Amino acid sequence: xxxxxxxxxxxxxxxxxxxxxxxxxxxxxxxxxxxxxxxxxxxxxxxxxxxxxxxxxxxxxxxxxxxxxxxxxxxxxxxxxxxxxxxxxxxxxxxxxxxxxxxxxxxxxxxxxxxxxxxxxxxxxxxxxxxxxxxxxxxxxxxxxxxxxxxxxxxxxxxx
Amino acid sequence: xxxxxxxxxxxxxxxxxxxxxxxxxxxxxxxxxxxxxxxxxxxxxxxxxxxxxxxxxxxxxxxxxxxxxxxxxxxxxxxxxxxxxxxxxxxxxxxxxxxxxxxxxxxxxxxxxxxxxxxxxxxxxxxxxxxxxxxxxxxxxxxxxxxxxxxxxxxxxxxx
DNA sequence: ACTGATTTTGACTTACCTTGACTATATAAT
DNA sequence: ATTATATAGTCAAGGTAAGTCAAAATCAGT
Numbered sequence: 001x002x003x004x005x006x007x008x009x010x011x012x013x014x015x016x017x018x019x020x021x022x023x024x025x026x027x028x029x030x031x032x033x034x035x036x037x038x039x040x041x042x043x044x045x046x047x048x049x050x051x052x053x054x055x056x057x058x059x060x061x062x063x064x065x066x067x068x069x070x071x072x073x074x075x076x077x078x079x080x081x082x083x084x085x086x087x088x089x090x091x092x093x094x095x096x097x098x099x100x101x102x103x104x105x106x107x108x109x110x111x112x113x114x115x116x117x118x119x120x121x122x123x124x125x126x127x128x129x130x131x132x133x134x135x136x137x138x139x140x141x142x143x144x145x146x147x148x149x150x151x152x153x154x155x156x157x158x159x160x
Numbered sequence: 161x162x163x164x165x166x167x168x169x170x171x172x173x174x175x176x177x178x179x180x181x182x183x184x185x186x187x188x189x190x191x192x193x194x195x196x197x198x199x200x201x202x203x204x205x206x207x208x209x210x211x212x213x214x215x216x217x218x219x220x221x222x223x224x225x226x227x228x229x230x231x232x233x234x235x236x237x238x239x240x241x242x243x244x245x246x247x248x249x250x251x252x253x254x255x256x257x258x259x260x261x262x263x264x265x266x267x268x269x270x271x272x273x274x275x276x277x278x279x280x281x282x283x284x285x286x287x288x289x290x291x292x293x294x295x296x297x298x299x300x301x302x303x304x305x306x307x308x309x310x311x312x313x314x315x316x317x318x319x320x
Numbered sequence: 321a322c323t324g325a326t327t328t329t330g331a332c333t334t335a336c337c338t339t340g341a342c343t344a345t346a347t348a349a350t
Numbered sequence: 351a352t353t354a355t356a357t358a359g360t361c362a363a364g365g366t367a368a369g370t371c372a373a374a375a376t377c378a379g380t
Contacts, residue, residue, distance in 0.1 A: 003327060003376095028368055038329045043369065048326090052286040063336025065163035066367040073281075114313050115278065121305040122282055129301065134290070141289065142302075145281040150274070163337060188358055198339045203359065208336085223346020226357040 004037050009049045011035075016072055023059075023071040042068070052145055073152055081108055082151040089144050092136040098123040098143055111150065119146055164197050169209045171195075176232060183231040188220075206230070213248070215264060235268040242270065242311040249304050252296040258283040258303055271310065279306055 002010075008031070015024045032039040050056035050070055057071040085101050099120065106116045121127055123143055128135045162170075168191070175184045192199040210216035210230055217231040235241050245261050259280065266276040281287060283303055288295045 001377095005327065029366095039368075040330075040370080041328060044327070052281055052284045057280075057284065060368065061336070062334070062366085062368040064366045065161055065166070065337070066335090067161075068368075114310070115275065117309045117313065118275065118278060118306055121309045122302050124305065127301050127305040128298070130290075130294070130298070138288070138290070138298075141287050142282050145284065145287045146278055149277045149281045152277075165337065189356090199358075200340080200360080201338065204337075220358060221346070222344065222356085222358040224348070224356050226346070228358075 004035055004041065005045050005048070008035055008037075008042065008045045012045075012050070012070060016070075023069045025067050025069050027066070028060075028068050046070070052148075053141075055148070073148070081105070081110060082147050086144055086147045086151075089140050089147075091140055093140045093143065094136055095123060095125050095139070098139055101143070115150075119143070122146075164195055164201060165205050165208070168195055168197075168202065168205045172205070172210070172230060176230075183219075183229045185227050185229050187226070188228055202228070213260065213264070215267065235270070237314075238268075238270045239311050239314045241265070241268055242307050242314065246304055246307045246311070249300050249307075251300055253300045253303065254296055255283060255285050255299070258299055261303070279303070282306075 011031075012024070012026070015026075026042075028039050028042045031042055035041070046058050046068070050058055052073070055073045057073055058068065059071070060066070060068045082105075085105065088101070102111075102116055102119050102123075105111045106113070111119070123139050125135065128139055130138065171191075172184070172186070175186075186202075188199050188202045191202055195201070206218050206228070210218060212233070215233050215235075217233055218228065219231065220226070220228040242265075245265065248261070262271075262276055262279050262283075265271045266273070271279070283299050285295065288299055290298065
């Protein structure tokens, strides 16, 4: 049996289908009123079902004229290699393993030199100065988020 | 729904596009009258949307024949802006502040669209799923590491 | 029934927008 | 000089709307 949260999530996805735009915009209070729930319920739905990992991004503004914008990031299939790398990462990854993935992507010319450097420094142990248990998990998160971003760009075409 | 402040900001940006000059000039009262708002609203817009951080400077004079001039600060050397942003970050930064830096770098064409996305997803709250105290510190670390990487590329390659 | 995870709510907080009364600074007129 | 007029600036109060967080409720598995 679907929960209210499910219905709200479904509603938002319908809005995407109807709109064909890069993002859709809602009023938190209005939406809550429409579903007869507390406004903070909307935040819950966004936090649990419209995350970066699941291919969305959320932007908002408070006060008069406030809004919540939901962006759809990854609609399409990642490129094969990116996809393969993505799955290889799992929920945790060491710095050397991460570097080897980056080298591979560079060799295959899926990323530029600049991008390779950019990714390299973010997954570096020195940048991620936490204790290693957390570090490897976080590194996996970050790297996967970056690969997903790249995959989307590949499919979207050159851009600009 | 956009606010009056949004419309005013938009209007000013249009003036820049039309003018091609280093600065544009407005009369505070006239502009307020055109948008049917209090004159101080104009100050609000300038203070929140035409800051040094976002690459603008404002100059004005009171009294008869008074005016408000808005300058668009064009990027000096790419490296300079990167350094400036780097220092602005400090040891901790929120997601919105990080995003505003990325937007600025993109506007000044120091980073590509792909790179902007790449950086954006890594500084996202959902990617950095720690408690917020650590999160903001880590975000600062990561962002600074990335900016430093870009600065190195500027100096080394001379930029594509 | 008990336990743990997920959902739902509401009180409280924070951010953003708009206005208006008061202040400050030019220029023009006398 | 003094006064009048024309601008712009400041600041705080008032209104609107989203965010946070933890307690309460519900649900699924044992």
